Amino acid sequence: MQKSKAxxxxxxxxxxxxxxxxxxxxxxxxxxxxxxxxxxxxxxxxTVAMERLAKPAEKLATESERIAPKQEETTxxxxxxxxxxx
Amino acid sequence: MPQSISLPWERLLIAFAWASLLAAFxxxxxxxxxxxxxxxxxxxxxxxxxxxxxxxDLPVVYRIMEEGxxxxxxxxxxxxxxxxxxxxxxxxxxxxxxxxxxxxxxxxSHKETPAFMERVNQTFFRQFAGKPVTDNFILGEDxxxxxxxxxxxxxxxxxxxxxxxxxxxxxxxxxxxxxxxKWRIGANELILLALFSLAFFSAYRRGKAAKYAGYxxxxxxxxxxxxxxxxxxxxGNIAGIFMGYIPSPKQHPLWWIMMIGVLGSVVVLGRNxxxxxxxxxxxxxxxxxxxxxxKLRIDMKFQRRAKALIYSLSWAALMLIFLSAHPALGxxxxxxxxxxxxxxxxxxxxxxxxxxxxxxxxxxxxRLFCPVGxxxxxxxxxxxxxxxxxxxxTSKSSKQKIRVKTMRGTGDETDAKK
Numbered sequence: 447m448q449k450s451k452a453x454x455x456x457x458x459x460x461x462x463x464x465x466x467x468x469x470x471x472x473x474x475x476x477x478x479x480x481x482x483x484x485x486x487x488x489x490x491x492x493t494v495a496m497e498r499l500a501k502p503a504e505k506l507a508t509e510s511e512r513i514a515p516k517q518e519e520t521t522x523x524x525x526x527x528x529x530x531x532x
Numbered sequence: 533m534p535q536s537i538s539l540p541w542e543r544l545l546i547a548f549a550w551a552s553l554l555a556a557f558x559x560x561x562x563x564x565x566x567x568x569x570x571x572x573x574x575x576x577x578x579x580x581x582x583x584x585x586x587x588x589d590l591p592v593v594y595r596i597m598e599e600g601x602x603x604x605x606x607x608x609x610x611x612x613x614x615x616x617x618x619x620x621x622x623x624x625x626x627x628x629x630x631x632x633x634x635x636x637x638x639x640x641s642h643k644e645t646p647a648f649m650e651r652v653n654q655t656f657f658r659q660f661a662g663k664p665v666t667d668n669f670i671l672g673e674d675x676x677x678x679x680x681x682x683x684x685x686x687x688x689x690x691x692x693x694x695x696x697x698x699x700x701x702x703x704x705x706x707x708x709x710x711x712x713x714k715w716r717i718g719a720n721e722l723i724l725l726a727l728f729s730l731a732f733f734s735a736y737r738r739g740k741a742a743k744y745a746g747y748x749x750x751x752x753x754x755x756x757x758x759x760x761x762x763x764x765x766x767x768g769n770i771a772g773i774f775m776g777y778i779p780s781p782k783q784h785p786l787w788w789i790m791m792i793g794v795l796g797s798v799v800v801l802g803r804n805x806x807x808x809x810x811x812x813x814x815x816x817x818x819x820x821x822x823x824x825x826x827k828l829r830i831d832m833k834f835q836r837r838a839k840a841l842i843y844s845l846s847w848a849a850l851m852l853i854f855l856s857a858h859p860a861l862g863x864x865x866x867x868x869x870x871x872x873x874x875x876x877x878x879x880x881x882x883x884x885x886x887x888x889x890x891x892x893x894x895x896x897x898x899r900l901f902c903p904v905g906x907x908x909x910x911x912x913x914x915x916x917x918x919x920x921x922x923x924x925x926t927s928k929s930s931k932q933k934i935r936v937k938t939m940r941g942t943g944d945e946t947d948a949k950k
Contacts, residue, residue: 461831464893468834468900471885475845475864475901477878482852482861491563491855498562 549847556854557774564857568592568609571640572622581607584703591695593703596624604628605635608699612691613784615683616768616860617643617777621691625665625699632665632704637692643777645860647874648681656685660692665700669693670713682761683784690783713782720761721785727752728793731809750815758812763790764867765806767849767903768859775857798911802919807898807905813867814898817890828892830899838900846903865902 572581572594580597584606591610596603604627611620622638637657642649656678660669668674669692677685693713700706727749734746757763763786772778781788797805807814821827830838845864853862866883869875875883889896898905 460828464828464830464889465834467885467889467892467896468830471882471889471901472841474878474882474885478864478882479848479852479862481877482856485861486852486856486858489563489856491857492559495559495562498565 553847553850553854556851560854560857561775563855566611566618566620566641568620568640571620572607572609575622575638575640576607591698593699606632606699606703607638608695609640610691610695612687612689612694613777613779614642614644614687615648615681615779616645616858617772617775619643619684619687619691621688621695623660623692623695623699625696627704631706632700634660634663634665634692634696636661637688639688642684643858643860644681644684645868645874647868647876648678648684648872651874652678652681652684652688656688665696665704666706666709668710668713669696670711683779683787686783687779715782717785720756721789723752723756724761724786724789724793727756727810728789728805731805732797735803735805735809746809749809750818753810753812754815754819757790757810758815758867758871761786762868762871763787764812764865764871765790765794765904766863766865766867767846768853768863770904770907771850771853771862772859775854775859777859794908798908799915802912802915804905804908804912807902807908811898811905813865813870814895816870816887817895817897820887820890821894824891826892827894830893835899839906842901842903842906845901846906849903865904866897 569581569583580600581594582597582602584593584595591608594607594609596605596607606625606627608623608625609620610623611618613619619642620640622640623634624636624638625632626635637660639649639653639657644652659675663669663674669689671677671682671686671689675685675689697708697710701708730745730749730752734742734749736742737745779787794806794810797803849862849864851862853859856862864882866875866879866886869879869883870887886897886901889900893899
C-alpha cells in the first residue's frame with residue numbers, strides 16, 4: 447500500500463492530467479451557463495420586472511380581465527338605448 | 533458561502549454574492565407572475581376570446597367567438613406543479629348536447645427540463661383528445677404517464693383534471709360522476725423507503741451484513757433513484773424549494789420521502805446519507821472506479837480551491853435559476869442526462885467529461901463540482917458546531933472527527949485524514 451502511494455506521488459503527470467480533466471469540465475460547465483444565459487435573454491426577466499414595477503398595481507390587475515369591461519360597456523349601451531327607445 | 537474569511541475584499545465579494553442573489557430572486561419572482569391572458573393570446577393569436585365571469589380564479593374559462601357569435605368551444609386555463617415548478621395549460625373543449633369533450637391540450641408555460649418536455653409534447657397530450665369531461669383523468673388509470681417524466685405527467689394530469697371537472701360543474705352544471713384520485717403509497721414509495729432503511733443500516737452497522745446492504749443500496753439507487761425515477765437531487769431542487777415549487781405529497785410522495793430522508797438524516801442524525809449511500813451518480817462513479825482500478829490524485833492547489841469553485845459555480849447557477857424562475861436552466865449537474873439520456877446542447881458534453889473524470893479520479897464530480905454534496909456537508913458541520921457549543925465546545929479531536937465523517941464517501945478521506 448505504502449509502495450503504491452509512494453509510486454503515485456512520484457508521478458507528476460497525473461496532476462497535469464487531472465488538472466486538465468477538471469479544467470475541461472469546468473469550461474463545459476461555464477459553457478452551459480452561457481447557453482442558459484442566452485436562453486434567459488430571450489425572456490428578458492429584468493425588462494419584464496421593470497415594466498411590471500413601473501405599471502400601477504391596478505393596471506396589472508385589469509390586464510387579465512381586459513375583456514370583461516367590454517361586456518359591461520355593451521350592457522350599459524343596451525340599457526341606454528332601451529331608455530332612449532322608451 | 534466560505535467560512536474562512538480573512539481579507540476585506542473576500543467579505544465584499546461574499547456580500548456582493550448574497551446581495552446579487554437576493555436581487556435576482558426578487559426580479560425573477562416579479563417577472564414570473566403569470567399573465568394568463570397574454571399566455572393564451574400568444575398561442576391563439578387569431579382567435580377571439582371572451583373571458584367568462586363565472587370563475588375569477590383558476591381555472592379560468594374563455595369562450596371562443598366566431599364572427600362575433602359564441603361558438604361551442606371554450607378554453608379552460610389551469611395551473612399545476614411539475615418537477616421543475618408551476619406549469620400552465622389551456623384545455624380546449626367543445627360542448628356537446630349533454631356534456632363536453634376535450635378537443636386539445638395546449639401547453640402554455642412550464643419550468644421543466646426542455647428535453648423532457650419534447651417527449652411530453654409528442655405523446656402525452658394526445659391521449660386527452662376526445663375524452664368526455666366527465667372521465668376520471670387519473671394517471672395510471674385512464675391516463676398513461678411518460679416514462680421518466682412521471683412527476684411532470686402527474687402535474688399536467690392534475691391541472692387538466694381539476695380544470696375540466698370544475699368547468700363541468702360550474703359551466704355545464706353537470707353532476708360529478710367521476711372518481712377522485714385516492715391517496716396511496718405505491719411500490720415506488722415502498723422501494724425508496726426500503727432503500728433509505730438499508731442505507732441507514734449499512735451506515736450505522738458494521739460487518740458483512742452492513743457491507744452487503746451497502747452494495748444493495750448502491751445497485752438499488754442506480755437502478756431505481758437513477759434510471760427508473762430519475763429523482764437525483766440537484767441544485768434546481770434546492771432552489772425550487774426557495775421559490776415555493778413544492779409538489780403536494782399526494783401528487784409526488786417520492787419527492788417528500790426523498791427530502792425528508794435526506795434532510796432528516798442531515799439535521800437529525802448529523803450524517804450525509806444521501807451522498808454516502810443514496811446518490812445514484814455517486815454509485816455510478818464508484819462503479820467506474822471499481823472497473824478501472826485507477827486512482828489518480830488531484831493537484832492539491834486545485835483541491836484546496838474546490839470549495840470556492842463549487843460556491844462560485846453554484847452562485848452562477850442560482851443567479852440563472854432565480855432570474856429565470858426556472859430551476860432546470862441553472863442546474864449544471866449531469867444527473868438527468870446520465871439517467872434519462874435527455875439533454876440539450878453543451879449538457880451533452882458535461883456528462884462524458886464527468887464520466888471520464890470518475891474513471892480516473894475517485895468521486896471526481898463530487899469532489900470538484902457537486903453543489904448538493906457541499907451544501908449537505910456544510911449543514912452537517914453547522915449542526916455539529918451548534919451542538920458542540922451547547923455541549924461546551926468541541927475539542928480538537930472531535931473537530932477532526934467531524935471533518936472525517938462529513939467527508940467520508942465523497943472521496944476526500946485522504947485529505948481529511950491529513
